[in-house]
Amino acid sequence: DSGVTQTPKHLITATGQRVTLRCSPRSGDLSVYWYQQSLDQGLQFLIQYYNGEERAKGNILERFSAQQFPDLHSELNLSSLELGDSALYFCASSVEGVGAYGYTFGSGTRLTVV
Amino acid sequence: DQQVKQNSPSLSVQEGRISILNCDYTNSMFDYFLWYKKYPAEGPTFLISISSIKDKNEDGRFTVFLNKSAKHLSLHIVPSQPGDSAVYFCAASAPFGQNFVFGPGTRLSVLP
Numbered sequence: 001d002s003g004v005t006q007t008p009k010h011l012i013t014a015t016g017q018r019v020t021l022r023c024s025p026r027s028g029d030l031s032v033y034w035y036q037q038s039l040d041q042g043l044q045f046l047i048q049y050y051n052g053e054e055r056a057k058g059n060i061l062e063r064f065s066a067q068q069f070p071d072l073h074s075e076l077n078l079s080s081l082e083l084g085d086s087a088l089y090f091c092a093s094s095v096e097g098v099g100a101y102g103y104t105f106g107s108g109t110r111l112t113v114v
Numbered sequence: 115d116q117q118v119k120q121n122s123p124s125l126s127v128q129e130g131r132i133s134i135l136n137c138d139y140t141n142s143m144f145d146y147f148l149w150y151k152k153y154p155a156e157g158p159t160f161l162i163s164i165s166s167i168k169d170k171n172e173d174g175r176f177t178v179f180l181n182k183s184a185k186h187l188s189l190h191i192v193p194s195q196p197g198d199s200a201v202y203f204c205a206a207s208a209p210f211g212q213n214f215v216f217g218p219g220t221r222l223s224v225l226p
Contacts, residue, residue: 002157033213042118042218043158043203056212090157102148102205102214105157 003027006091006106014114018079021109023091025072031055031096032074033103034066037088049074050096081113117141118206120217127224133191135220137204140185144206148214149178149189152201161202162189194224 003026013019025032034046045058049068060066063081068074078085088110092103119138127133137147145166150158164171164178164187171178177190191198201221205214 002159004157035216042120043205043216045213045215048213058213092157101163102150102160105150105159107155107157 002104002106004091004093004104004106006109008109010110012112012114013081015081015083017081018077019081019111021076021089023074023106025093026104029093029095030072031094032068033092034076035090035092037090043090083113086111086113118204118215118217120204120220122220124221127194129196129224129226130193133194133198133222135189135202135222137187137217138185139206141208143208145209146207147180147187148205150203150205152203158203196224196226198222199224
C-alpha cells in the first residue's frame with residue numbers, strides 16, 4: 001500500500017457520460033498529480049494541485065476538470081466521454097513539487113468507455 | 115513532441131545477465147531524472163534517481179548512468195532476476211519544475 005488511495009479501481013461507462021475519479025493523497029503530501037496512461041503509451045501529465053490550488057497543467061482536455069478539496073483529496077471529472085478516453089488514470093502525491101524520490105503513485109483507476 | 119524517449123518498447127534478458135534500459139531526452143533544461151518500475155495492476159514505484167551534477171548513481175543491483183552531452187541515461191540491472199520483470203519508466207524534471215515528464219516505458223522480461 002503506497003498510501004495514495006484511488007477509487008474506483010475499475011469503471012465502465014458509455015460514451016457521452018460523465019465520471020468522477022477520486023484520489024486521497026499520502027498523509028502529509030500537499031501536491032496531487034493526475035496522469036493518464038493509454039494503451040502502450042507513457043504517463044501523460046494532466047494536472048497538478050498544490051494545497052487546493054491548481055499549480056500546473058499538462059495535456060488535459062477541456063472536457064476534463066479537476067479540483068483539490070480542503071482535506072486535500074482530489075477529484076478528476078471526465079465528461080462527454082469518448083472511446084479514446086479509455087485508459088488508466090493515475091493519481092500521485094508528493095510533499096510539495098518534484099522531490100528527490102519523485103511521487104508516490106496510487107494503483108490507478110481503469111476507465112473503459114463503451 | 116516527446117521530450118523523454120524510451121525507444122525500446124520491450125527487452126528480454128536471461129536471469130543472471132545484465133539488463134540495460136535506455137532513455138533519451140531532448141530538453142537540455144532537465145536536471146533531475148528518475149526511474150520508476152511498474153508491475154501490472156499497480157502504480158509506478160520509485161526505483162532510483164540521478165541529478166545532473168553526477169554521472170552515476172548506484173543502489174544495490176541498480177545503477178543509473180547519465181551522459182549529459184548525449185542527453186542519454188541508462189539503467190543497468192545486474193544480475194537480473196525474474197522479479198525484475200516489469201515496465202520501467204524514465205522520468206525527467208527541470209529546475210523549479212512542477213512535474214515530471216515520463217517516457218513511454220520499456221517492458222523488461224527476465225527469463226528463468
